[in-house]
Amino acid sequence: MTERRLVPLIFERSTPGRRGYRLPELDVPEVPVAELIPEEFLREEAPALPEVSELEVVRHYTQLSRLNHGVDVGFYPLGSCTMKYNPRVHEDVTGMPGFAAIHPYQPEETVQGAMELMYNLGEYLATISGLHATTLQPAAGAHGELTGLLVIKAYHKKRGEDHRREMIIPDSAHGTNPASCAMVGYKVIEVPSDERGGVNVEALRGLVGPNTAGLMLTNPNTLGLFDENICEIAKIVHDAGGLLYYDGANANAIMGIARPGDMGFDVVHFNLHKTFSTPHGGGGPGAGPIVVCKDLAQFLPGPVVKKDGDKYRFVMPENSIGRVGSFYGNFLVYAKAYAYIRSHGPEGLREVSETAVLHANYMMNKLKDIYHLPYDRTCMHEFVLSGSWQKDENGVRTLDIAKRLLDHGYHAPTVYFPMVVDEAIMIEPTETEPKSTLDEFIEVMRQIAEEAKENPELLKTAPHTTPLKRLDEARAARQPVLRWEKPE
Numbered sequence: 001m002t003e004r005r006l007v008p009l010i011f012e013r014s015t016p017g018r019r020g021y022r023l024p025e026l027d028v029p030e031v032p033v034a035e036l037i038p039e040e041f042l043r044e045e046a047p048a049l050p051e052v053s054e055l056e057v058v059r060h061y062t063q064l065s066r067l068n069h070g071v072d073v074g075f076y077p078l079g080s081c082t083m084k085y086n087p088r089v090h091e092d093v094t095g096m097p098g099f100a101a102i103h104p105y106q107p108e109e110t111v112q113g114a115m116e117l118m119y120n121l122g123e124y125l126a127t128i129s130g131l132h133a134t135t136l137q138p139a140a141g142a143h144g145e146l147t148g149l150l151v152i153k154a155y156h157k158k159r160g161e162d163h164r165r166e167m168i169i170p171d172s173a174h175g176t177n178p179a180s181c182a183m184v185g186y187k188v189i190e191v192p193s194d195e196r197g198g199v200n201v202e203a204l205r206g207l208v209g210p211n212t213a214g215l216m217l218t219n220p221n222t223l224g225l226f227d228e229n230i231c232e233i234a235k236i237v238h239d240a241g242g243l244l245y246y247d248g249a250n251a252n253a254i255m256g257i258a259r260p261g262d263m264g265f266d267v268v269h270f271n272l273h274k275t276f277s278t279p280h281g282g283g284g285p286g287a288g289p290i291v292v293c294k295d296l297a298q299f300l301p302g303p304v305v306k307k308d309g310d311k312y313r314f315v316m317p318e319n320s321i322g323r324v325g326s327f328y329g330n331f332l333v334y335a336k337a338y339a340y341i342r343s344h345g346p347e348g349l350r351e352v353s354e355t356a357v358l359h360a361n362y363m364m365n366k367l368k369d370i371y372h373l374p375y376d377r378t379c380m381h382e383f384v385l386s387g388s389w390q391k392d393e394n395g396v397r398t399l400d401i402a403k404r405l406l407d408h409g410y411h412a413p414t415v416y417f418p419m420v421v422d423e424a425i426m427i428e429p430t431e432t433e434p435k436s437t438l439d440e441f442i443e444v445m446r447q448i449a450e451e452a453k454e455n456p457e458l459l460k461t462a463p464h465t466t467p468l469k470r471l472d473e474a475r476a477a478r479q480p481v482l483r484w485e486k487p488e
């Protein structure tokens, strides 16, 4: 291939004998490798590792990092993902040896501090959700959904109602919701949205019945709208014998303001890596704890931390569904969420949500004259525009608008989701951006709408300033090249 590489591959820079590290002097007797490792596990040939200096390694990774957009580089209005800034103090906290250097096999009495942190975090999440008992174990939001649904399934089974296998989900739901239902063997029953973007209550009435396991809902939903009928919805589902699952992946609008437990929900999951400020987006570790009502606590996966006088113990709940992860989950993510909650306090968390909602409403109102706003209501932490005017009038699609934003140094918003909005553009500014960033972004969005009229080609061929131009996304997903192969 003759393509110019963006970053010289470190493997190709290798110079025999060059080193970027120095090992300490050997202070134990030298033993031949063959005596330590059984022969069948030994390689015949040493692997072709690059031999490079420290400087070359630093340059390689720094250059790679500059090809990416991140929240440390610029605004990241990716709707539903809550790409807020993650305070650096969290990294200091997780680097403390009492957190970073402990081992899951350590006896309980030697890790009481870590267990106290887990216990308190569980209590904080219970308080924030208005529910009763927490497990921190699930490793992500979708994993929390799976866990919550397994708990619901165990509940129905214990009551002799294992035939309840239908889960009702609105058409605006996050894609993980129906996927999680399929994973536990539930049938998905879709409930349509009404003209205000909420659950169509009359339709819901017709969908519940003796086979209803429950309803899964995000509130505010993926349109960024709060469902005002939530108490009525909860009643309909409970009266039919079902339970309510709250997808709280993104709880950025409700902290200290509204509690899923008060709305009638029985199970909620949180994404610590969204609302509670753990860096995410690159596939790094996350956590999707679930909190449940009193009746469901007996089914939680274990071990969970219990407090016994002033001692903490790991226990398995009575009718536990078992483990859903190894050991105790992603502990350092808990430490970050704990630091985040403690550093804000109850008032601070409420302010986070109020600011997130204010930012979204400010931006929405500054853009709705030039981009179609299908649901023109006060939004919560995010809002959904449509590129339909630009499509109809200028032949420019939402994808082109998203790509053009990259030229201005912004990450694109979430596009073509939720599916109930044509040419959707889902924007979540978060609370951590200053007003100046919001204003700059608004200005650029307005400028792009102008360009759509005057020079649609500019948008259709965007991006122009990024290291790579428009990619063949289907091919990149289907035939990814993830390994470097040594040239022959």
Ligand SMILES: *Cc1c(COP(=O)(O)O)cnc(C)c1O
Pocket: 080, 081, 140, 141, 142, 143, 174, 176, 218, 222, 247, 249, 250, 271, 286, 288
């Ligand atoms: C992000 C998100 C999820 C999934 O969370 P993961 O940690 O990516 O599995 C589920 N529901 C909603 C509404 C989300 O925004």
